[in-house]
Amino acid sequence: MPSTITAEKASLRRQALDWLASLSPQARAAGDQALFRRFLALPQVASARTILLYHGMDTEPDTVRLLPPLWELGKRVCLPRCLPGNQMEARLVQRDSPLIRHPYGMLEPGTDCPIILPDQIDLVLVPGLAFDRSGGRLGRGGGYYDRWLSGCSGVTAALCRDGLLMESIPRLPHDLGVDLVITETGLYGPSLSLTGKSGA
Template identity: 80%
Template sequence: MTAEKEDLRRQALAWLAALSLQDKKSGDDALFRRFLSLPQTRAAHTILLYCGMGTEPDTLRLLPALFAAGKRICLPRCLPGNQMEARLVQPDSSLICHPYGMLEPGTDCPLVSPEEIDLVLVPGLAFDRSGGRLGRGGGYYDRWLAHFSGVTAALCRDGLLMDAVPRLPHDLGVDLVITETGLYGPSASGTGKSGA
């Protein structure tokens, strides 16, 4: 299973490396439009985003629209032992560059418990139609999501939507997988936007 996951990670990273800047931006635009139009996003009061880095969707571009809609926005902060926490950010919050390369809030940003959060945007390299997620292997989100009972969603480029992602018992999937052209996962039915 570990070898299979590593092979899929290599494939996903190679696919992403070949993506042009224009294709990345247009894909981000489509993903963000679909995320912002979701009933689950509109209904959420408090949302945990992540700071996209490298070939990931540039999720910080979502902040102005979400702040304008009156949402409380949290970002993750990494902790020792592959743990993480959610911290509340404001439009003027300063973000710190983590050694892994992503931006994260400082300890001056208020801590937010999982119980206060309605919707989590979960990062991943690739996903499948049932909500299966291929992460980067650190387990940060699997550990944090074990204590979360709200809605989980993910942004996945069409080219990285797989038939099946290998999953171990501790690998948590997401409720909604948003691609440029479809919506998948256990909570996709009934939204009127499910993919073919």
């Protein structure tokens, strides 16, 4: 039942947040470096023309560090902008684009940055608290990405610390998973072997 799944997800969120709170700054930084190296080495990054990142905050990977290397690779890079009603849009950012602090704490592109439609984006880096090996995603409960991704045909990927790769994440009908789950030591997803890991 949906109420049972909602309760299970709330419990998993608490577990994930407790685990993240136990990480030292040094462990977090080392994990970020490994995750970013593996992300930038993906063939899906090499082939993508336009990529949607998110601006990591608090215990999330510091994904703003991915902007310079992606620009150096000649990629068009977007960041999300939150809209009323738990909606979002993607806007193109460049080196000189000013970013605005949202009340939630993340930095967003301003309205002067061009809107990029979901069907124009080749690769989306999707945030989440935890993931499972089949691409299941545990978000923070706002539903922004589930709504936005319904109109996107690009590849979806996620950065997941090894300690937050769960056995199984329960899903409601509207919950969308991701194609690729990248950890510090492995690569998982619905089209990959559930027992194997990709190379470093």
